[in-house]
Amino acid sequence: MLVYTIRRMLGMIPLLMLISIVVFALAKLMPGDALTGRIDPKNASPQYIAEMREKLGYNKPLVWQYGHWIKGVARGDLGQSVVHKKPVGEIIAERLPNTLLLMGLSLFITYAAAIVMGVYAGKRPGSPADYAITVLNYIGYAVPGFVASIAAIYLFSFKLGWVPASGSVGIGLDDGSLSYYVSKIKYAILPALVLGLFSTAAYTQFLRNEMIDNGRKDYVRTARAKGTKPSRIDRVHIFRNSLLPLITFLGFDIGALLGGAVVIETIFTYPGIGQLVVQSVNSRDYSVLMALTMLLSCMTLVGNLAADLIYSLVDPRIRIQ
Numbered sequence: 001m002l003v004y005t006i007r008r009m010l011g012m013i014p015l016l017m018l019i020s021i022v023v024f025a026l027a028k029l030m031p032g033d034a035l036t037g038r039i040d041p042k043n044a045s046p047q048y049i050a051e052m053r054e055k056l057g058y059n060k061p062l063v064w065q066y067g068h069w070i071k072g073v074a075r076g077d078l079g080q081s082v083v084h085k086k087p088v089g090e091i092i093a094e095r096l097p098n099t100l101l102l103m104g105l106s107l108f109i110t111y112a113a114a115i116v117m118g119v120y121a122g123k124r125p126g127s128p129a130d131y132a133i134t135v136l137n138y139i140g141y142a143v144p145g146f147v148a149s150i151a152a153i154y155l156f157s158f159k160l161g162w163v164p165a166s167g168s169v170g171i172g173l174d175d176g177s178l179s180y181y182v183s184k185i186k187y188a189i190l191p192a193l194v195l196g197l198f199s200t201a202a203y204t205q206f207l208r209n210e211m212i213d214n215g216r217k218d219y220v221r222t223a224r225a226k227g228t229k230p231s232r233i234d235r236v237h238i239f240r241n242s243l244l245p246l247i248t249f250l251g252f253d254i255g256a257l258l259g260g261a262v263v264i265e266t267i268f269t270y271p272g273i274g275q276l277v278v279q280s281v282n283s284r285d286y287s288v289l290m291a292l293t294m295l296l297s298c299m300t301l302v303g304n305l306a307a308d309l310i311y312s313l314v315d316p317r318i319r320i321q
Contacts, residue, residue, distance in 0.1 A: 005309065012301050016294070020073070023293045024066050027286040069287075073294065079287040083280075088291045091276070098168050099272035101188050102195065102265070103257045109196030110253075111246070114203035119239060121204070122211025133204065140201030145260060149194050149267040156190055163190045166269035191268040195260050199253065203246060210242035247307050254303035258296050 053059055057068065072079055078088035121130040157165035163186055164170075170183040214220065215238050223233050261274030269275070273292060280289040 005305065008305050008308070012298075015301065016297065017070075019297045020070055020294060021066070023290050023297075024069065027290050028062060028065075030284070030286070069290070073291075078291040081285055081288050083283045083285040084288075088288050091288060092273070092291060092295065095272050095276050098188070098270065099258070099261055099265070099274065101184060102192050102261060102270065102272055103254070105185070105188055105192035106196035106257055107253060109193055110199045110203060113196070113200045114207055114246070115243075117200075118204045118207025118242075119211060121208040122215070122238075122242070123234070125208075125212050130208075133208070137201040137205050140197055145194065145198060145263050146267060148197065149191070149264060152190055152194050153268070163187070165190075168271050188270070191264045191270050195257060195264045198260055199249075199256065203249070207242055207246060210245060211238055214238045214241050244311065247310050250303055250307040250310070254299045258299070 057065055060068075069079065076089070078092070080086070081088050081091055084091055117133050117136075121127075121133045124130050153165045156162050168184065168187050169180065170187075173180040173183055220233060220237050223237050224230075228237075258273065261272060262277050263274070264270070265272045265274035266278050273295075276288065277292055279285070280292065
């Protein structure tokens with residue numbers, strides 16, 4: 001497994017190089033630059049604007065600009081944010097823990113809810129509970145994320161007052177204290193719930209159908225004929241095999257969650273990577289935007305690798321060499 005992991009990680013290098021070229025090209029094709037809209041032409045002379053563009057390297061050939069940027073990325077230097085006046089790495093480091101917490105909670109909510117409802121409905125196809133879960137899934141499919149976010153804020157924050165409507169942590173708490181971490185979870189639970197429900201409906205229905213299909217397989221009939229306990233048949237023969245397709249989605253979940261976080265973090269005013277993407281696009285801070293896109297690509301590739309490795313743990317029949 002170690003050899004396979006190293007081989008896969010080495011195979012990511014040319015793919016990341018190709019992604020970096022596409023990201024850089026798209027950034028340069030977008031209208032304007034970081035100075036556009038940040039400097040008032042009435043209060044700044046054209047000479048000053050030209051000097052700033054020369055200083056930032058915007059007048060250099062595109063090949064030089066790409067080479068300069070990719071060399072910095074290889075050294076861990078993601079560049080300087082023109083808007084925030086700070087290194088890009090520091091800006092991302094400030095926001096990334098919030099998004100990782102949001103993604104972790106949303107993944108837990110997604111898989112926990114999907115497994116509970118999918119297994120329950122898969123064991124009782126055609127029952128009233130199965131129909132009720134299916135109806136909930138269709139509602140989950142139909143409701144847009146921004147509508148669910150607004151409804152959740154109105155119900156759980158304004159009406160019930162259970163959780164805050166915006167922000168990431170309470171005021172006046174000491175970093176590292178228990179109350180600080182409790183507050184972080186409290187502020188993240190509502191956006192994580194909305195973000196996690198995006199995939200719950202699909203995963204629940206998928207797991208339900210897999211449970212029903214695997215329950216009719218020959219190896220399940222053989223296990224029942226041999227007198228195997230029903231609980232072991234459900235746990236080992238049906239559930240374990242039904243869970244495998246869901247692992248395939250794990251790698252794609254990383255990218256999907258970051259994409260969904262753009263909308264959710266904006267609505268909840270949650271200071272994470274998603275909100276930073278929107279701010280970078282609006283301010284044309286392309287150094288930050290390119291770094292975030294590369295980070296998203298890396299996390300997606302690592303997620304796919306993790307999904308492949310988990311395969312061998314869930315199903316010993318799958319050998320990774």
